Amino acid sequence: PRKYRLGMLDERIVPVGSKARKSKNPIGCLADRCKTGVPINMVWWNRVTENNLQTPNPSASEFIPKGGSTSRLSNVSQSSMSAFSQALFSHPSMGSPATAGLAPGMSLSAGSSPLHSPKITPHTSPAPRRRSHTPNPANYMVPTSASASVANAVSQPPSTGQVIQKETVGGTTYFYTDTTPAPVTGMVFPNYHIYHPAAPHVAYMQPKANAPSFFMADELRQELINRHLITMAQIDQADIPAVPAEVDSYHSLFPLEPLPPPNRIQKTSNFGYITSCYKAVNSKDDLPYCLRRIHGFRLINTKCMVLVDMWKKIQHSNIVTLREVFTTKAFGEHSLVFAYDFHAGGETMMSRHFNDPSADAYFTKRKWGQHDGPLPRQHAGLLPESLIWAYIVQLSSALRTIHTAGLACRVMDPTKILVTGKTRLRVNCVGIFDVLTFDNSQNNPLALMAQFQQADLISLGKVVLALACNSLSGIQRENLQKAMELVTINYSSDLKNLILYLLTDQNRLRSVNDIMPMIGARFYTQLDAAQMRNDVIEEDLAKEVQNGRLFRLLAKLGTINERPEFQKDPTWSETGDRYLLKLFRDHLFHQVTEAGTPWIDLSHIISCLNKLDAGVPEKISLISRDEKSVLVVTYSDLKRCFENTFQELIAAANGQL
Numbered sequence: 001p002r003k004y005r006l007g008m009l010d011e012r013i014v015p016v017g018s019k020a021r022k023s024k025n026p027i028g029c030l031a032d033r034c035k036t037g038v039p040i041n042m043v044w045w046n047r048v049t050e051n052n053l054q055t056p057n058p059s060a061s062e063f064i065p066k067g068g069s070t071s072r073l074s075n076v077s078q079s080s081m082s083a084f085s086q087a088l089f090s091h092p093s094m095g096s097p098a099t100a101g102l103a104p105g106m107s108l109s110a111g112s113s114p115l116h117s118p119k120i121t122p123h124t125s126p127a128p129r130r131r132s133h134t135p136n137p138a139n140y141m142v143p144t145s146a147s148a149s150v151a152n153a154v155s156q157p158p159s160t161g162q163v164i165q166k167e168t169v170g171g172t173t174y175f176y177t178d179t180t181p182a183p184v185t186g187m188v189f190p191n192y193h194i195y196h197p198a199a200p201h202v203a204y205m206q207p208k209a210n211a212p213s214f215f216m217a218d219e220l221r222q223e224l225i226n227r228h229l230i231t232m233a234q235i236d237q238a239d240i241p242a243v244p245a246e247v248d249s250y251h252s253l254f255p256l257e258p259l260p261p262p263n264r265i266q267k268t269s270n271f272g273y274i275t276s277c278y279k280a281v282n283s284k285d286d287l288p289y290c291l292r293r294i295h296g297f298r299l300i301n302t303k304c305m306v307l308v309d310m311w312k313k314i315q316h317s318n319i320v321t322l323r324e325v326f327t328t329k330a331f332g333e334h335s336l337v338f339a340y341d342f343h344a345g346g347e348t349m350m351s352r353h354f355n356d357p358s359a360d361a362y363f364t365k366r367k368w369g370q371h372d373g374p375l376p377r378q379h380a381g382l383l384p385e386s387l388i389w390a391y392i393v394q395l396s397s398a399l400r401t402i403h404t405a406g407l408a409c410r411v412m413d414p415t416k417i418l419v420t421g422k423t424r425l426r427v428n429c430v431g432i433f434d435v436l437t438f439d440n441s442q443n444n445p446l447a448l449m450a451q452f453q454q455a456d457l458i459s460l461g462k463v464v465l466a467l468a469c470n471s472l473s474g475i476q477r478e479n480l481q482k483a484m485e486l487v488t489i490n491y492s493s494d495l496k497n498l499i500l501y502l503l504t505d506q507n508r509l510r511s512v513n514d515i516m517p518m519i520g521a522r523f524y525t526q527l528d529a530a531q532m533r534n535d536v537i538e539e540d541l542a543k544e545v546q547n548g549r550l551f552r553l554l555a556k557l558g559t560i561n562e563r564p565e566f567q568k569d570p571t572w573s574e575t576g577d578r579y580l581l582k583l584f585r586d587h588l589f590h591q592v593t594e595a596g597t598p599w600i601d602l603s604h605i606i607s608c609l610n611k612l613d614a615g616v617p618e619k620i621s622l623i624s625r626d627e628k629s630v631l632v633v634t635y636s637d638l639k640r641c642f643e644n645t646f647q648e649l650i651a652a653a654n655g656q657l
Contacts, residue, residue, distance in 0.1 A: 164177055199539060228344075240255070242259065243278070249282055253280045254280070255277070257276070257277050259276055271432060277290065288344075289339045290342040292429060294338075296334060297334065299336055304445070307407070307435070311430060311431040325338050325431075347420075349415075349418075349425070350414040354466070354471070359470050362376055362482075363482060376470065385491050389522045391464075394424075395412070398427045402430070409427060411432070412427070412456055413463070416429045457510055464502070484496070501518070557581065559646070560581055560645050563578075566652070580633060581641060583631065614639075615635055615640075616635045616636065618635055619634050620632070620634075
């Protein structure tokens, strides 16, 4: 099979990608094919005897329609097109040579428009513009001829309702069949928005008593509200004068942790410097960020910015991304500031799991004659093993990304691991040690990264052991044996082996990939839990997806109803189309029962608003307040009145009236 097009300027049939060959009666050939009902797809031609023709060359001059642009085709190589056109999975019906040359995006059915023929129809063709439309849901159920081979497709007559279309672009005429499917008989779809019930795979997960069916879950709603409150929190500058109004390009600083006293001498145990943390808004993009300030640090050499640039490129779901590092004197002294992404509502692993002093009782030394207390158990003083494995998967994934980039975490500590939601972890404060401990005498700033990466694995083992013991006392050297006995009694051998592997010195360099066999199939458990969580959140989103549209309808309706005066006309809202909208407002909100009591039905309000937005032809009866007039109108009439009236208000607000 060969592709042909009809040139209107020279009246000849030109095989696409080959040299021009004159035809005796090109118009007659096309006319005969139209009479016999053969679909013309750019025209597919079965020339068995022309085996000596050249292979299609995308760079040939005949390949480009007259008036088309050549710059778009010059960048397309023949090898790249053939690579993308090969099928990944073979199928018996697609094994013929006819399908081997199909370009990506080209339909296997006979009725493909120039839109499906890449690099043949220019982008300026009116065909794609006219044929690109929002798909009808009914179209997805319409049977197509995609399963038929191309050889059979050209020999079959066009299906009922298909029309041969003609397009002329740049002097070249293209013929194709309109494959827009006709509506299927017997299928009825709603012509306005309606709410569907919860999906079965979500409804049967964990049924809760008295759970709201039409709105977002209360737990998720409260969590989002808390995040919004923290994001929008501000301070009174008069009460806390130590916090500057602006720092570099950041403003609206809000302390995220208690500020250190002004005369504090002792330094933090993590970084060796006094630090403080703030939420701030960047004036360049108006987005909130987390600023970690290093007090009294003066950056002398900027060679360390090479490492900072490497940290900026790391994007991972379990790492708080570093955005920029800068120095400032806005706090009254030399300070180094690290700007990170802000995750509202996050708390450290230390405050989530290690803030209970009674948890250390098992490792506390007993006095003479004092017996040990009861041995801690899972769900009775110890964390469940599934939660520990969830943390291990996330932390090891973060370490794997960091080590693959040639960097080291160096902050694998419960005070620097953020917990958001229930089990989501993010490693915070990355890159700080690389700047604070940068050695200017080192020619290669990455020379010690391998050593630091080994230290990361030891730190990960300490974090896992502390979680298994539910106490930081368990990672102290004098308590290691007792802590491992506790792990052996309460947890699986895989968890014990993982901790031993991470905490034991090896004769070779270890990798975070070495613990993957110990995680094993638990990785799939975490993946399944994440996807189920995603299903639940998507279902909650589906309940709220129409809220913005309904709110806009009510807001527009509120600007029209009961307007005291418009264009010096005090009766404007009570006459004409506005009177119909007033009665519709009463139909929405002010209906009463037979006993005269208010009839409150949220489904009635939502259904009527959706029908108004869609303008369905359904009729309703609008009764005046004195019950002397009854107006029978359709929702399409109400929509026309609604849109015309609101546009009149918009025109007046813009000074066009």
